[in-house]
Amino acid sequence: MTAQGAAGSAQNRYGVGIGWRREIAGFVAGLPGLRFTEVVAESLPGRGPGIPDGLAALRDRGVAIVPHGVRLSLGGAEAVDPARVAHLAHCAVALTAPLVSEHIAFVRAGGTEAGHLLPVPRSRDAVDAIVDNVLRTQAELPVPLALEPIAALFDWPDDEMSEADFLCEILERTGAELLLDIANVYANARNRGEDPLTLLDRLPLERVAYVHVAGGAEHDGLYHDTHTDAVPAEVLDLVTALCERHRPPALMLERDGDYPAAQTLRDELDAIADAAGLPRVTG
Amino acid sequence: MSRELLAQRQAALVAAIVAGAPLPPGFDEPSVRAASDALMRKRTGEVAGVWPALCASLGPQWNGSFAAWADGRPPRGALRDGWDIARSIAATGDLGPAAAVELAEREVAWRYDGVAAPRRRWAGARRVPGGLLLQVAGRVWRSVRPGGNGLGRFSS
Numbered sequence: 001m002t003a004q005g006a007a008g009s010a011q012n013r014y015g016v017g018i019g020w021r022r023e024i025a026g027f028v029a030g031l032p033g034l035r036f037t038e039v040v041a042e043s044l045p046g047r048g049p050g051i052p053d054g055l056a057a058l059r060d061r062g063v064a065i066v067p068h069g070v071r072l073s074l075g076g077a078e079a080v081d082p083a084r085v086a087h088l089a090h091c092a093v094a095l096t097a098p099l100v101s102e103h104i105a106f107v108r109a110g111g112t113e114a115g116h117l118l119p120v121p122r123s124r125d126a127v128d129a130i131v132d133n134v135l136r137t138q139a140e141l142p143v144p145l146a147l148e149p150i151a152a153l154f155d156w157p158d159d160e161m162s163e164a165d166f167l168c169e170i171l172e173r174t175g176a177e178l179l180l181d182i183a184n185v186y187a188n189a190r191n192r193g194e195d196p197l198t199l200l201d202r203l204p205l206e207r208v209a210y211v212h213v214a215g216g217a218e219h220d221g222l223y224h225d226t227h228t229d230a231v232p233a234e235v236l237d238l239v240t241a242l243c244e245r246h247r248p249p250a251l252m253l254e255r256d257g258d259y260p261a262a263q264t265l266r267d268e269l270d271a272i273a274d275a276a277g278l279p280r281v282t283g
Numbered sequence: 284m285s286r287e288l289l290a291q292r293q294a295a296l297v298a299a300i301v302a303g304a305p306l307p308p309g310f311d312e313p314s315v316r317a318a319s320d321a322l323m324r325k326r327t328g329e330v331a332g333v334w335p336a337l338c339a340s341l342g343p344q345w346n347g348s349f350a351a352w353a354d355g356r357p358p359r360g361a362l363r364d365g366w367d368i369a370r371s372i373a374a375t376g377d378l379g380p381a382a383a384v385e386l387a388e389r390e391v392a393w394r395y396d397g398v399a400a401p402r403r404r405w406a407g408a409r410r411v412p413g414g415l416l417l418q419v420a421g422r423v424w425r426s427v428r429p430g431g432n433g434l435g436r437f438s439s
Contacts, residue, residue, distance in 0.1 A: 077290035108296025114301055115358035116322045125289055153318040157309025222317050257328060
């Protein structure tokens with residue numbers, strides 16, 4: 001599913017998928033048209049047979065599986081932990097993954113874990129730190145790396161670059177692909193009072209390896225990208241707007257708790273497929 | 284901003300979000316608080332997922348109790364967070380029976396000193412309300428009754 005590998009050809013498209021989670025493993029395995037999924041890399045064991053049976057069965061039937069890291073802390077001022085990079089590489093090999101992905105964010109600093117993805121300042125020095133960490137990571141990976149910009153509820157006080165300039169420079173200097181989370185684009189634009197299309201129009205959409213779609217909800221005037229609520233119509237409209245500009249090789253639903261009935265998940269997957277102009281994978 | 288200054292500023296922000304330190308100047312306080320609150324909700328849910336009996340034993344007080352306990356304590360992962368709060372409740376004698384069994388299952392299966400990450404034990408035994416837990420090579424048995432002659436396989 002590398003952006004280059006999928007260029008234009010309908011046969012190379014992975015279409016619509018959903019993130020693999022233990023709680024919905026049966027549902028995911030039962031999707032007749034599924035061609036790709038993603039698994040949180042840190043949820044997989046480091047050595048030994050390790051890969052859960054359900055995931056191995058998907059791999060063995062030809063479903064592409066992308067290990068998705070959440071703890072590398074690529075945006076940290078400190079160098080990435082080689083053991084964490086090695087784990088991501090191990091996951092890629094064990095799953096015969098076409099690529100791996102991680103976030104443009106930091107999750108720990110000064111020895112304290114935040115337990116969450118935090119935004120980095122959009123500054124030249126932060127870009128340098130991220131680029132160094134991405135290059136260190138790429139050097140150890142057997143497959144391409146796609147970088148995901150996060151949803152941030154706050155910004156740093158001294159941001160000196162626009163989000164588009166910040167992301168474009170990181171992608172350009174690292175050669176990494178883009179994991180575009182369209183719900184994050186929506187959340188950030190809504191919380192900053194901006195137009196999400198402004199960012200879409202400035203990003204290198206031909207470098208999008210795949211797209212995350214997720215639900216969220218408003219709390220106290222801010223939109224939270226919760227992954228536990230329904231996908232709002234505005235996010236589906238953005239999927240359509242994205243695909244009108246450049247249809248990515250793959251789009252997937254991220255659901256991380258409060259799992260709804262199977263029919264509700266099927267309806268969400270169908271809605272994403274319809275919004276993207278792709279075949280439904282549910283039957 | 285140099286790399287060292289970036290490191291210091293990131294550390295100060297993390298400390299403000301999860302360890303109760305003051306928010307560095309310039310940040311929008313309500314927005315950072317919203318992020319901090321969202322993080323606490325997520326953390327509470329994750330611990331409940333790993334420690335279901337502990338969560339159930341506190342019922343409607345779970346969210347508030349966990350948030351009060353976790354305030355100023357950086358997250359150490361759902362297993363350790365739940366373990367630490369379960370031990371602190373157990374120390375006051377207020378841990379419900381099902382939550383006590385849940386805690387005992389972890390205690391027989393892992394060696395955890397409250398400081399370093401838990402490590403698996405080869406074997407262990409521990410008293411629980413109404414019996415005994417025995418763990419060997421990852422399998423856990425619970426005695427049917429104290430001093431009884433039957434060990435029923437409990438879980439593995």
